[in-house]
Amino acid sequence: MRRIVLSTLIAAAAxxxxxxxxxxxxxxxxxxxxxxxxxxxxxTYTITLNKAEPVPDGSVVVATFENPAxxxxxxxxxxxxxxxxKVVLESPDITCVKKERPYAVTIEVKGPDGATLQKLETTVIxxxxxxxxxxxxxxxxxxxxxxxxVFRNGLAPTHFDTAACPT
Numbered sequence: 001m002r003r004i005v006l007s008t009l010i011a012a013a014a015x016x017x018x019x020x021x022x023x024x025x026x027x028x029x030x031x032x033x034x035x036x037x038x039x040x041x042x043x044t045y046t047i048t049l050n051k052a053e054p055v056p057d058g059s060v061v062v063a064t065f066e067n068p069a070x071x072x073x074x075x076x077x078x079x080x081x082x083x084x085x086k087v088v089l090e091s092p093d094i095t096c097v098k099k100e101r102p103y104a105v106t107i108e109v110k111g112p113d114g115a116t117l118q119k120l121e122t123t124v125i126x127x128x129x130x131x132x133x134x135x136x137x138x139x140x141x142x143x144x145x146x147x148x149x150v151f152r153n154g155l156a157p158t159h160f161d162t163a164a165c166p167t
Contacts, residue, residue: 045091058112096165135161
């Protein structure tokens with residue numbers, strides 16, 4: 001009888017040692033950048049994460065982005081779906097992005113009860129300035145028709161206005 005109990009304990013200890021631990025953080029940051037949409041004349045933060053651990057059903061991710069134009073930070077809340085392993089966060093449209101300046105981003109994973117499961121803090125740096133964007137969208141509508149405010153009488157302007165940061 002003693003041999004059976006001892007064998008069972010050894011087997012249980014061996015199986016417990018085989019469990020894989022990836023740490024308590026459910027998400028892993030995999031990418032961060034600014035996206036400049038030249039055709040539509042806007043910029044956004046884009047953050048990508050991969051799920052490293054399962055999250056409880058009903059969990060959300062809350063991202064807080066520094067507002068390059070100043071003022072209150074921009075906040076985005078997205079539901080986490082159990083079957084999706086990738087999470088993509090895109091901020092609301094932003095203005096006044098400066099080249100080579102770090103902008104703060106905070107990402108919090110919250111459980112269904114609102115408790116914080118993980119908090120990530122990072123910065124995003126652009127390698128171009130917002131001045132690469134046109135002042136107005138070049139196209140309008142679902143068919144990407146030329147914007148009549150930019151292309152007067154259907155002709156391209158000799159000079160495109162660029163985006164400017166309000167002062």
